[in-house]
Amino acid sequence: MITVRNLAGILLVAAACAALAGCGRGDERDELSAANVLYERGHAALEGGDFRKALRFLGTLKARFPFNPQTRQAQLEIIYCHYRLNDQDSAVEAAREFERENPRHPNVDYAIYMRGLALFARQPGRFGRLFRIDYSRRPVLTAGESFDAFMQLTTRYPDSEYAADARRRMVYLRNRMARYENHVADYYLRRGAWIAAANRARFAIDNYHGSPEIAGSLKILVKAYRRIGLDELATDAEQMLATNFPGEQVDEEQRRRRFFFF
Secondary structure, X not given: OOXXXXXXXXXXXXXXXXXXXXXXXXXXXXXXXXXXXXXXHHHXXXXXXXXXXXXXXXXXXXXXXXXXXXXXXXXXXHHHHHHHOXXXXXXXXXXXXXXXXXXXXXXXXXXXXXXXXXXXXXXXXXXXXXXXXXXXXXXOXXXXXXXXXXXXHHHHOOOOOOHHHHHHHHHHHHHHHHHHHHHHXXXXXXXXXXXXXXXXXXXXXXXXXXXXXXXXXHHHHHHHHHHHXXXXXXXXXXXXXXXHOOOOOOOOOOOOXXXXXX
């Protein structure tokens, strides 16, 4: 039997619970409002080209509200800010973090693309090409990592809006890496390290299918095999050269061709 005193106690507890629930909802509303303000200010700064200011707001949002719905988008914009500030290491790390934490996010293709783009940004730029700097003699640095990121994007998300640009950059990177292998192989060839020259040329042929630089790789391979005394293999390589690159000859003195896509 519920007495008046018991009923009063029940009502008091119910009121307290309602008050606590109300406070919880208020806290949630305050948190959501604060997160929205941080995101809006960060996004506005990004749109205005103030990427350092954008990073401050978006970074604060990520640190204070890691589980807020706005934070995922903020992470993507943080990647872009680092990229635009030429802080490629931070852009790559931010992209990897997003991929690791959000493998099924609908915009993970963008994170992969930006990782490839940040790594690609370390490759020779327009300035070097303008002044005819021979980058075939320079190490390829992060070209392989950039190529792998773009390959991951085009394989997993072939219909992504970023896939077409990724494929173009893959062509450039493949030629760049093949050209460098030829430079190293030629270095060995000129110093009489025939086996080392053949190995580097063979590596380029096996790994950079379709690159026009493979003509040079085959020429080096023919010369190296002849020096070693592997005439049958040299003849095979010469036939491959004639089949795939009509008009190219092993002993022709031609200026090194350069392929620039950007």
